[in-house]
Amino acid sequence: MPVTVTRTTITTTSTSSNVVGSPRALTQPLGLLRLLQLLCTCVAFSLVASVAAWQGPMGNWSMFTWCFCFAVTLVILIVELAGVQSRFPLSWRNFPITYACYAALFCLSSSIIYPTTYVQFMSHGRSRDHAIAATTFSSIACLAYATEVAWTRARPGEITGYMATVPGLLKVFETFVACIIFAFISNPNVYQREPALEWCVAVYAICFILAAVTILMNLGECTNLLPIPFPTFLSGLAFLSVLFYASALVLWPLYQFSEKYHGQPQRSMDVECTYKHPHNVCGWDRRLAVAILTGVNLLAYLSDLAHSARLVFVKV
Known part of the structure; x- marks a missing residue:
């Protein structure tokens, strides 16, 4: 059966730059949405910074997320107000939606991780109130970034950049999930005891690098x-990536939770998990989280494969 190859990256301006180079850009729906993102992330990190409520790795991650999202959103607004998209070092067809997708995922993770691993251990008072308010603004920012992604993503038949398509957005999601996995396996003791577990870590790293290279290209x-x-x-x-993640989905739970392979099938078997450590996640919970995230990323890569195959094999 004959096949043809379709185009994936097309050179036209995106809908995010219809009105630029003047203050009118801020009065457009997308401009107002970005102002909301800027406000929410600014308020979130300001509330936390005013009471120094970000100690520990989880608090540091949340603080970094809000500061990073505020800074990049500010840059995007300045570029569009100045109308200098053509001078921006990255493709303006692909950069804003790529960033918006990452920012939505970052704020979502902070809105979940910060209250569950940090706020709940705080005593009642001014600091806790500020932390709860920051979580609320983080959630609003997440919704604002997700709305931008939904607003600017490619519609059927629309000509746009690759990162605005479903496969492009899936690449962002895959790299984000891989970053969360890396955070959970930051302690080498989680995987160094078995070669099979080291292979799983290699899978996460290889697939992350390949997806990241695709995004950068x-x-x-x-x-x-x-x-x-x-x-x-x-x-x-x-x-x-599907083949690699399928192997990791089998090997990681097998060697982490099967007694036959020196794993710990029950959470109570991990001494570290018998005590509640503020701002920290115990080893067994980390292993379980990695197993779940491996399955999530495998589903993402399967969907990515289905969409990518359509770009190559088109029936004539």
Whole structure:
């Protein structure tokens, strides 16, 4: 059966830059949405900073998230107000929606992690009230960023950049989940005791690097440098990642939770989990979280493979 290769990256301006280069950009729906993002992230980190309520790794992550999102959103607003998208070092068709997707995921993680691993251990008082308010504004920011993604993503038949398509957004999600996995396996004792577990860590790293390279190539508009067609590269990458993650989904739970392979099937068997440690997650919970996230990322790569295959094999 004959096949053809369809285009994936198309050179037109995105809907996010219809009205730029003047204060009118702030009165457009997308401009107002970004002002809301800027306000919520600014209020979130200001509330936490005013009472120094971000000690510990989870608190530091939340503080970094709000400061980072505030700074990049401010840069995007300045670029659009000045109308200098063409001078921006990255593709403006792909950068804003890529960032908005990451920011939505970052704020979502902070809105969940910060109250569950930090706020609940705080005593009642001014600091706790500020932390709860910061969590609320973080949740609103998450909704605002998610709304921007839904607003600017590619519609069927619409010409836009690759990162605005479903496979492009899936790449963002895959790299984000991999980053969360890396945070949970930051302690080498979680995986160094068995070669199979080290293979799982290698899988997470390899797939993350390949997905990140794909994103960077689209942001830099250098997909034409590949020795093979870009859609073929995407399909091969997704297929390889599915195979790798499928092996990790089998090996990680097997060697972490099976007594036959020196694992701990019950949480009570982990001495570290018998005590509540403020601002920390015990080893057994980390292993369980990695197992769940491995399954989530496998589903994401399967969906990515299905969408990428359509870019290569089109019935004539």
